[in-house]
Amino acid sequence: MSDTDFSLQLRNALGPDVVLTEAAAIEPWLSDWRGLYRGHAQAVLRPRTTAEVAQALALCQAAGVPVVPRGGNTGLCGGATPDGGAANVVLSLDRMTAVRSIDTIANTMVAEAGCILGNLRRAAQEAGRLLPLSLAAEDSSQIGGNLATNAGGVNVVRYGMARELVLGIEAVLPTGEIFNGLRTLRKDNTGYDLKQLLIGSEGTLGVITAVALRLYPRTDVRSVVLAAVESPKQALELYELLFQRCGARLQAYEFFTGDCVDLVLAHAQGVQEPFAQRYPAYVLMELADTSDEAALNQLLETVVGEALERELCLDAAVSASLAQLQALWKLREEISEAQRADGPHLKHDVSLPIERIPEFMVTAEARLRELDPSVRPFIFGHFGDGNLHYNLSRPAGAPREWAAEKGAAVTDIVLDEVHRYGGSISAEHGIGQLKREHFLHTKDPLELRLMRDIKRVFDPAGIMNPGKLL
Numbered sequence: 001m002s003d004t005d006f007s008l009q010l011r012n013a014l015g016p017d018v019v020l021t022e023a024a025a026i027e028p029w030l031s032d033w034r035g036l037y038r039g040h041a042q043a044v045l046r047p048r049t050t051a052e053v054a055q056a057l058a059l060c061q062a063a064g065v066p067v068v069p070r071g072g073n074t075g076l077c078g079g080a081t082p083d084g085g086a087a088n089v090v091l092s093l094d095r096m097t098a099v100r101s102i103d104t105i106a107n108t109m110v111a112e113a114g115c116i117l118g119n120l121r122r123a124a125q126e127a128g129r130l131l132p133l134s135l136a137a138e139d140s141s142q143i144g145g146n147l148a149t150n151a152g153g154v155n156v157v158r159y160g161m162a163r164e165l166v167l168g169i170e171a172v173l174p175t176g177e178i179f180n181g182l183r184t185l186r187k188d189n190t191g192y193d194l195k196q197l198l199i200g201s202e203g204t205l206g207v208i209t210a211v212a213l214r215l216y217p218r219t220d221v222r223s224v225v226l227a228a229v230e231s232p233k234q235a236l237e238l239y240e241l242l243f244q245r246c247g248a249r250l251q252a253y254e255f256f257t258g259d260c261v262d263l264v265l266a267h268a269q270g271v272q273e274p275f276a277q278r279y280p281a282y283v284l285m286e287l288a289d290t291s292d293e294a295a296l297n298q299l300l301e302t303v304v305g306e307a308l309e310r311e312l313c314l315d316a317a318v319s320a321s322l323a324q325l326q327a328l329w330k331l332r333e334e335i336s337e338a339q340r341a342d343g344p345h346l347k348h349d350v351s352l353p354i355e356r357i358p359e360f361m362v363t364a365e366a367r368l369r370e371l372d373p374s375v376r377p378f379i380f381g382h383f384g385d386g387n388l389h390y391n392l393s394r395p396a397g398a399p400r401e402w403a404a405e406k407g408a409a410v411t412d413i414v415l416d417e418v419h420r421y422g423g424s425i426s427a428e429h430g431i432g433q434l435k436r437e438h439f440l441h442t443k444d445p446l447e448l449r450l451m452r453d454i455k456r457v458f459d460p461a462g463i464m465n466p467g468k469l470l
Helices: 003-014 023-029 050-063 117-126 143-148 232-249 258-267 293-309 322-333 335-342 354-371 402-420 436-442 445-458
Strands: 043-045 067-070 089-092 099-103 108-112 166-172 178-181 207-214 221-229 250-257 281-289 315-318 349-351 376-382 387-393
Touching: 003 043, 003 050, 023 043, 023 089, 050 067, 050 089, 050 166, 050 207, 067 143, 099 117, 108 117, 117 143, 143 207, 221 232, 221 293, 221 322, 232 250, 232 281, 232 293, 232 354, 250 258, 250 322, 258 281, 258 335, 258 376, 281 293, 281 322, 293 315, 322 335, 335 376, 335 387, 349 402, 354 376, 354 387, 354 402, 387 402, 402 436
Parallel strands: 043 089, 067 089
Antiparallel strands: 099 108, 108 207, 166 178, 166 207, 221 281, 221 315, 250 281, 250 376, 349 387, 376 387
């Protein structure tokens, strides 16, 4: 069957408003938001119901047509971008945006996969609850894509990754069968936990269409401290104190270097120098609680005082208002955009055993300096859960082509060091196309074999998201 004939079959079955086939209509769906990847497709499908997703997948499997699930297109690894195959069909769930239920007794939310994460967080808040999954792209990313990549974000140190917030999943398999695992039970020990195979699978096993999520009490009382530290080792010692003294109230523990602050001050609007002098590195800590602001502030002041007395930090600034809290967070949140404004750069989203981060940072930089003594590292991330964004920019005065020319060698060094320290080459953005070769090189052969076996069980025809992950 030709592509034209199959597209017509899809339109006859699903309707012309669901199936886009005009070149101009398909064009926006063919590349990732960073512009690193571009592919081809014969059609874009925008179903409105799980039944339509099932019908579409059944037709695609029968015709052997590849399917590329796509969320909000906020990923960094090209996982939702079609490859070069002209037969591809892009499947978007952007019309499936219903919040099916919010239960404030069981503290659960059931929502369709096309819901924007930020909208779900606001819906939970209006119901007097908290959906703790929070990340920079939350007002663009879709919850289905968040689960397909097992998203992380700033609150992992307290609430865990996306998979730890999921109670149940509804998904459509490549055969068109509907996996009805949309349960809100806290306890269900009846065999294999199949939903966990779909979380983090990057659309290679099926299409998540709805999810049941855990909700938590609202933490309206928040306080932030920006502490200056002399090294990652000192940041680690400070983290240990915060964890011991503050327990579950510790909601975020972010690290960034002084070079990152320089970059933000140079390129971002509305930011200020945090201290009277520049320090080697900084830690941003957020504590949150359900009530009693005075008690939270007292705890924080006591801990900060102890940290200064024990010389676990060099200086500290505590937020005294919401505006100050937001200003301190802005220093951290603007780093990515500031680096983008600075020019082409190389991103590495990695995780390490937390206690080995200081050693990793020393040896990784030493190896990179051997390659190019003038390379500029901008290192920041979710230190409290071991996640670093280890980014490199071109030397001052170097041509914009530096990143393209040095990219492979730089990435080989960084990821080799991550692997040597027992870390992961992908902390929260998945594998996609970007990291596939490194993934296949560093993953244990037994794990790869089992993953391929699982892929064959779920997707025997091999139509789901070709060229990604495996």
